[in-house]
Amino acid sequence: MARLRLKNVNKRWxxxxxxxxxxxxxxxxxxxxLLGPSGxxxxxxMRMIAGLxxxxxxxxxxxxxxxxxxxxxxxxxxxxxxxxxxxxxxxxYENIRFPLRVxxxxxxxxxxxxxxxxxxxxxxxxxxxxxxxxxGGQRQRVALGRAxxxxxxxxLMDEPLSNLDAKLRVSTRAQIKNLQSKLKITTVYVTHDQIxxxxxxxxxxxxxxxxxxxxxxxxxxxxxxxxxxVASFIGSPAMNLVQGTLExxxxxxxxxxxxxxxxxxxxxxxxxxxxxxxxxxxGPAQISSPVYSIELLGEASMITWRLAGSLVSIKTxxxxxxxxxxxxxxxxxxxxxxxxDTASGERIAHG
Amino acid sequence: MSNxxxxxxxxxxVITISVVLIWLFLAAFxxxxxxxxxxxxxxxxxxxxxxxNAITGPVTERQHGSPFTLAGYEGAWIEQEFWKAVxxxxxxxVFVVIISLTLGTLGGYALARSGFxxxxxxxxAALVFRAMPHVTLVSGYLLPFFQLNIWGxxxxxxxxxxxxxxxxxxxxxxxxxxxxxxxLDEAAMVDGCTRFQAFRLAIIPVMWPGVITTGLFxxxxxxxxxxxxxxxxxxxxxxxIPQINAFLGSTQEEGKVMYAVAAVVSAIIPLFVLILxxxxxxxxxxxxxxxxx
Numbered sequence: 346m347a348r349l350r351l352k353n354v355n356k357r358w359x360x361x362x363x364x365x366x367x368x369x370x371x372x373x374x375x376x377x378x379l380l381g382p383s384g385x386x387x388x389x390x391m392r393m394i395a396g397l398x399x400x401x402x403x404x405x406x407x408x409x410x411x412x413x414x415x416x417x418x419x420x421x422x423x424x425x426x427x428x429x430x431x432x433x434x435x436x437x438y439e440n441i442r443f444p445l446r447v448x449x450x451x452x453x454x455x456x457x458x459x460x461x462x463x464x465x466x467x468x469x470x471x472x473x474x475x476x477x478x479x480x481g482g483q484r485q486r487v488a489l490g491r492a493x494x495x496x497x498x499x500x501l502m503d504e505p506l507s508n509l510d511a512k513l514r515v516s517t518r519a520q521i522k523n524l525q526s527k528l529k530i531t532t533v534y535v536t537h538d539q540i541x542x543x544x545x546x547x548x549x550x551x552x553x554x555x556x557x558x559x560x561x562x563x564x565x566x567x568x569x570x571x572x573x574x575v576a577s578f579i580g581s582p583a584m585n586l587v588q589g590t591l592e593x594x595x596x597x598x599x600x601x602x603x604x605x606x607x608x609x610x611x612x613x614x615x616x617x618x619x620x621x622x623x624x625x626x627x628g629p630a631q632i633s634s635p636v637y638s639i640e641l642l643g644e645a646s647m648i649t650w651r652l653a654g655s656l657v658s659i660k661t662x663x664x665x666x667x668x669x670x671x672x673x674x675x676x677x678x679x680x681x682x683x684x685x686d687t688a689s690g691e692r693i694a695h696g
Numbered sequence: 697m698s699n700x701x702x703x704x705x706x707x708x709x710v711i712t713i714s715v716v717l718i719w720l721f722l723a724a725f726x727x728x729x730x731x732x733x734x735x736x737x738x739x740x741x742x743x744x745x746x747x748x749n750a751i752t753g754p755v756t757e758r759q760h761g762s763p764f765t766l767a768g769y770e771g772a773w774i775e776q777e778f779w780k781a782v783x784x785x786x787x788x789x790v791f792v793v794i795i796s797l798t799l800g801t802l803g804g805y806a807l808a809r810s811g812f813x814x815x816x817x818x819x820x821a822a823l824v825f826r827a828m829p830h831v832t833l834v835s836g837y838l839l840p841f842f843q844l845n846i847w848g849x850x851x852x853x854x855x856x857x858x859x860x861x862x863x864x865x866x867x868x869x870x871x872x873x874x875x876x877x878x879x880l881d882e883a884a885m886v887d888g889c890t891r892f893q894a895f896r897l898a899i900i901p902v903m904w905p906g907v908i909t910t911g912l913f914x915x916x917x918x919x920x921x922x923x924x925x926x927x928x929x930x931x932x933x934x935x936x937i938p939q940i941n942a943f944l945g946s947t948q949e950e951g952k953v954m955y956a957v958a959a960v961v962s963a964i965i966p967l968f969v970l971i972l973x974x975x976x977x978x979x980x981x982x983x984x985x986x987x988x989x
Contacts, residue, residue, distance in 0.1 A: 397882050397885070397886070416890065417882075422886060423886060423887070424886040426882070426883060428879050430879035430883030432880070432883075432884075432898055432901070433902055434901040443884075443887055443897075444887040444888050447889050447893060447897065491883075491887070
């Protein structure tokens, strides 16, 4: 059980900045997800926690111990890799037992501990197989089993689901969530998939270009994105963003006009709203523009306009039909709108 | 599922089979001819009257009362003490292989994992030294070795052969290590290994085909070497290949050439045994690694 603190951690390679001033407290037993596009520094941050990468500047603390100069083996962590990192010459049983063997845990305890991990990862039928004889999902479960067998202080998971197919991803995701809540071990989980982040996390850290963009609960970052990047990264579809001008509480751009926004702000702003918050209406409304495309999603239809150069989509009931090019109106009340400063991308106010 | 070879039209089948047979004949004939001839006397094997005598062996029959004789082997092994050369070769090859593999696995692993730019230049330099004719290196060694009074001994030769061989083992093992994902080392280190334990417990077990293949090539270099061993070893420390060459050079005396023929056949046998024994690892090593041959 451990609390994990990163104090102004930096990682630089020459002049290239991998992670910029990462500062975060992770509570004991918390499930923290690092989310961001590839190359944003999330994996590097995790590798620094693991000790696989040196920290250029700053401190990493487990409880009250600075671990910057500790070898990975001394940090009492375990890690699940994207490509599993299983030992191909060992059976499933021996793979899971490996950490116990190299850490010189008394031999008579091994079998009990390994079998417990095997049960938790539901690998009972495969313990004598080699990794090459397993499917991707089973391999990832072996990697999970190897990670939990020792009950470490901290779990690190580096995109553990991205090599699995969509169906397996959902079931393995549920299994990871379940295991973590049973074992109550502080977990740091890296992913580029925002759905994984939303479903698993207690708290999400959204990163981009080496910097933390926002830290918060999944609901928090979904409802109150701190800037344009988070708004466009979280949600499926992502938040609609339209660049325009705000004057006297009225936002205007080509094909859209929203009234009743805060009077205090003016100038170039970006207006954001979620596809599921707006609705199609007859008669005059905030959006009134020819339809760019209509897509059927199964449970809903998605109508897309092209407003001031950006595509804006709204979800509506699945029977809705409209011709491409026909003018369709949609209500975007000020209450569902988010405002961002166009120049800096930062959030201004919630309308 | 039908075997694709069975579905091919007849003329193609005939052509492919005959090409294989011709190749097999060309490759195996010199060896089979030598092996058969090693049980004959010089008068038959190098017969001027009729080349067919090498097969039937009339002179051998006249001299020894049978178309086969072990005279060549007796002369080489007992009279000329070829066994000494065999022991010397064994010492040289065993040490060259052990030292090359030890340095090669450690160095190749370090180069494969270091990620620094100089690795590339180190490997390029290694390639240049590997490409040089051996004799250029040996001629430079001769004078210092005489002055240091270490010329003619087996350890000196072993060191020189290792030096010549090392670039190649480094290259080959480097590419084998590159084919092993970094995740494996890192998983081992997170699981509780030191860097060296990760190398020993997680990487080397996966590396066996590569190590064996590289080991075999090192073995062949040391075993087949002529330039270095003939120039750096004194008469009494001679290894097999220079010894065979010495037998071949002594044509004045009747029958001595047959010592060479018998010695050649003796020298080939261990190679066959070795390749038969390790063939599975060698094949998987050759196909798995980036370096082919």
